[in-house]
Amino acid sequence: MKTLIVKKDHQLRIAEIDRPVYDDCQALVKIVSCGICNGTDAKLIHGTFKGFAEDRYPLMLGHEAVGRVIETGRLVEGLKTGDLVLLPFVEASGPYQSAWGGFSEYGVVSDLPAVLRHAPHDLERVGLARSQTVLPDWVDPVEAVMIVTLREVLSSIRRFKMRENDSVVVFGCGPVGQTFIRFLHLLGVKPIIALDIVEEKLELARSLGADIAMNSQDPDITDRIRAICPDGVDHVLDAVGISSIINRAMPLLKDQGAICCYGISPNLDMQLDWSEAPYNWKLHFQQFPAKEEEGQAHSQVMAWLEAGAIRLSDYISDVFPFEEILTAFERLEKKEIPLKGIIRFDD
Structure with a gap:
């Protein structure tokens, strides 16, 4: 089968590998679609x-894939041929290590009932199986990849302890930031202050529930936010992955406020300056949501989708056939994919 790889020289190419092998508690799926992650995929490439x-x-x-079951292991109880399942992965194959391998023609998912019956003490496997969820027929199989991001975001909101009537500043209105904004609005968080440098993204943020949307390059941004929240805000969220946002957040915090880092920064060190922070504040990194917690967020996400409170299409800007995947990543590098980009395989 074909799969997308990144070489040691950070160049992308399509490679040919064997179809993945699955065990008695797993199923083989034909990949239908896989999301391009502006954070993880880009940083793995670089x-x-x-x-x-x-x-x-x-x-x-590739770590945001959706696949359709075509074969099942002999102990599988909860999966059947034709099921559409989230988060199929591919293990290492030949010379290629796995960064989840979702940009492949085939993948593997685990069956939760079988894993709980036959490997209940393998907590990592149980957690993964909980996140590899069967989707209902009314979900579009290409748009479905966005559910991966939605679940990650909701599980992170819970980890950050963002609650009703808390005040939040969101740095970055890409697909992740927009998802945070919509979910925070649905959860009664207010005010939600969205920051970005692109006016079209700020307009979308307003439509999804941001109470205020501002250009983050405004030199008076701190004073403007303090005018809205004189005591400071409860949370400042980095939904981009830029280390300097941490220092920019300091003067925005109220006492016991938290800087919440969801975006993954390419820099793993920085000069931290808390001279303008309150005496008591917190820094919380949540950059790799647990699969167990992601699975626990699934039912709420699906309930919002079914009720029409969220629409997958709101967060998607581009869909490419697998044959154009290298072009898609060139456009990602040039920042020509404003929201979520998706790779579509023949179903």
Whole structure:
């Protein structure tokens, strides 16, 4: 089968590998679609993703995939041929290590009932199986990849302890930032202050529930936010992955306020300056949501989707056939994909 790899020289190419092998508690799926992640995928390509040293390359990319079951292991109870399932992955194959491998023609998912019956003490596997969820027929199989981001975001909101009537500043209105804004609005968080440098993204943020949207390059941004929240805000969220946002957030915090870093920065060190922060404040990194917690967020996300409170299409700007995947990543590098980009395979 074909898969997208990034080589040690950080160049992308399509490689040919064997179809993945699945065990008795797993199923083989034909990949239908896979989302392009502006954070993880881009940093893996550039060699700046924490935990992936140069000796782990070349890597198979893709961690936001959706696949349709075509074969099942003999102990599988909860999956059947034709099911549409979130988060199929591909293990290392030949010279290629796995960075989840979702940009492949085939992948593997685990069956939760079978795993709980036959491997209940393998907590990592149980957590992964909980997140590899069967989707209902009314979900579009290409747009479905956005559900991965939605679940990650909701599980992170819970981790950050963002609650009703809390005040939040959101730095960055890409697909992740917009998802945070919509969910925070649905959860009764207010005011929500959205910051970005692109007016079209600020307009979308307003439509999704931001109470105020401002250009983050405004030199008076701190004073303007303080005029809205004189005591400071409860949370400042970095939904981009730029280390300097941490220092920019300091004068915005109220006492016991928190800087919440969801975006993954390519820099893993910085000069931290809390001279303008309150005496008591917190810094919370949540850059790799747990699959168990992601699975626990699934029912709420699906309830919002079914009720029409959220629409997957609001967060998607581009869909490419697999044959154009290299072009898609060139456009990502040029920042020509404003929201979520998706790679579509023949279903």
